[in-house]
Amino acid sequence: MTKHDEFDDFFGDDDDTPVVDTRADGRLLRVPLGRLAPNGVNPRTDFGTEAELIDLGKSLRRRQIQACPAVSRSAYLKLWPDHANQIGDVDYVLVTGERRYRGAKAAENQALNCVVDDGLAKDRKTFMEAVVSENVDRQNFNPIEEAYAVQALVAEFGSNRAVAQHFERVDGWVTHRILLTHLAPEVQDLVRRKAMPLDAARSLGRLARDNKWDRTEQLAWWQDEQKQRAAASAERSAAKKAAKRAAAPKRLTAEPPADSEQQDDEPFYGRKTAPADPAPVPPAAAEQEPPADAQQEDAPAVPGQASPPEATAGEVGQHPKRFPYEDGVDAAHHLIHKMPTDEFNKMLDLLNKHRERQAVPATHPI
Numbered sequence: 001m002t003k004h005d006e007f008d009d010f011f012g013d014d015d016d017t018p019v020v021d022t023r024a025d026g027r028l029l030r031v032p033l034g035r036l037a038p039n040g041v042n043p044r045t046d047f048g049t050e051a052e053l054i055d056l057g058k059s060l061r062r063r064q065i066q067a068c069p070a071v072s073r074s075a076y077l078k079l080w081p082d083h084a085n086q087i088g089d090v091d092y093v094l095v096t097g098e099r100r101y102r103g104a105k106a107a108e109n110q111a112l113n114c115v116v117d118d119g120l121a122k123d124r125k126t127f128m129e130a131v132v133s134e135n136v137d138r139q140n141f142n143p144i145e146e147a148y149a150v151q152a153l154v155a156e157f158g159s160n161r162a163v164a165q166h167f168e169r170v171d172g173w174v175t176h177r178i179l180l181t182h183l184a185p186e187v188q189d190l191v192r193r194k195a196m197p198l199d200a201a202r203s204l205g206r207l208a209r210d211n212k213w214d215r216t217e218q219l220a221w222w223q224d225e226q227k228q229r230a231a232a233s234a235e236r237s238a239a240k241k242a243a244k245r246a247a248a249p250k251r252l253t254a255e256p257p258a259d260s261e262q263q264d265d266e267p268f269y270g271r272k273t274a275p276a277d278p279a280p281v282p283p284a285a286a287e288q289e290p291p292a293d294a295q296q297e298d299a300p301a302v303p304g305q306a307s308p309p310e311a312t313a314g315e316v317g318q319h320p321k322r323f324p325y326e327d328g329v330d331a332a333h334h335l336i337h338k339m340p341t342d343e344f345n346k347m348l349d350l351l352n353k354h355r356e357r358q359a360v361p362a363t364h365p366i
Contacts, residue, residue, distance in 0.1 A: 028067060029092075031114045033105055036070070037087040038098040040080065042131060043149035046142055046192070047099045050106060057107020060100060067113040068097030069130065075121035095120050095130050125156040129166065143198060144188045147180035154178065179205030184215035187222065200225055 047053065076093040077084055087093055092114060094101060104112055120130045132149040141149060153163045160174040167173075180191065182205045190196040196204075200222070208218055324330040335344065 027116075029114050029116060030111045031070070031092055032111045033101070033109065035091045036094065036101065036112060036114065037090040037092075038094045038101055039076065039127075039131065040083045040086045041128065041152065042096075042098055043152055044098065044141060044145050046145060047102050053099075053103040053106040056100065056103030057105070057109055060104055060112070061107060061109050064100075064113050066097075066100075067115045068100055069095040069120060070097075070114040070116050071095060071118050071121040071127075072116060075118040076127075079121055079124050079127055092116060095127065128153055128156045133167070142192050143177075143201070144180055144192055147177045150174055150177040151181050176202050179209065181205075182209040184208075184218050186215055187218050190222070196222065200229075 048056075070092040073087065073090055073093060076087070094114075095117075097112070097114075101112060119126075121127050132153055150163065153166075154160055154174065157163045157166060160178070161171055163169075164171045164174045179202045180188065183191070183201065187196070187201070187204065191198070191201045204218055204221055204225075207213060207221065211217075213221070324334070335347065339347065
């Protein structure tokens with residue numbers, strides 16, 4: 001009984017399963033380049049620059065890790081007998097690996113490692129699937145090459161749905177790629193150079209297919225489309241800037257410092273208080289109020305009124321104390337010097353009326 005390895009359970013191996021050589025002749029061949037030809041149905045056209053191919057060839061000369069799949073000449077010609085002159089008098093035809101073949105020739109290498117499997121040439125559908133699948137699955141095609149590759153698969157499989165199901169894709173995956181085959185060569189070149197985005201290229205491909213547009217009409221559509229995209233981009237940019245400005249915190253505006261007139265008009269209290277919305281002083285009232293010094297020197301005499309006390313040296317420049325509610329004479333002096341004449345008279349009338357109602361004789365005539 002075969003010994004059971006502890007790694008068998010982990011990897012799902014079975015020592016009893018034989019190793020089977022699936023290649024047609026069971027050999028890895030070192031095929032001279034003169035006895036080898038690329039196939040005539042490869043949809044790939046972009047193989048890189050000459051310098052890039054030479055670098056690839058030098059790398060293959062040092063070591064070729066991946067062998068190229070190939071079929072015999074006779075198996076290939078059973079599928080495409082009209083390609084006899086195209087492939088020439090060779091022994092094998094590449095299924096994939098044409099870029100490696102071109103790189104080897106550019107670097108003047110002598111041969112390539114190939115694995116021959118005529119099973120890949122069972123029929124045209126099998127051969128085309130092998131040609132395309134490696135590049136499609138690894139995203140080695142540019143969009144235009146991929147479009148023609150998928151179109152070739154549709155020709156062999158019979159429908160878009162058959163190709164999509166074979167590659168386990170949605171139906172739209174096939175349709176979107178084939179649309180690019182309806183573009184004019186100049187427009188396809190824009191797609192290859194990534195000068196036209198794929199969404200625009202597919203939209204244009206649909207319009208070109210449905211309306212039978214030629215090169216001029218396709219390029220005119222692309223010019224208009226670029227203008228519309230530029231305008232939409234500018235509009236989005238402006239909207240983002242406006243949104244940023246709206247979301248930015250508003251700066252608090254500092255209140256301007258109070259000037260000397262505002263300081264003189266502050267209420268006569270122990271601390272300064274700022275009303276929420278101070279009412280503006282009428283111009284007439286401001287004109288009637290003379291400077292503080294002039295009021296003290298030229299204040300009109302009122303019968304029975306005592307002269308205002310002069311400030312002592314210690315009181316000069318000091319902030320006034322709280323309003324002297326407990327001293328009527330002192331309070332009257334402050335009101336005389338602070339209040340406009342018309343307001344002062346109104347206050348006198350109100351006080352007289354109040355005195356008459358109280359029937360209290362005035363001890364200090366005002």
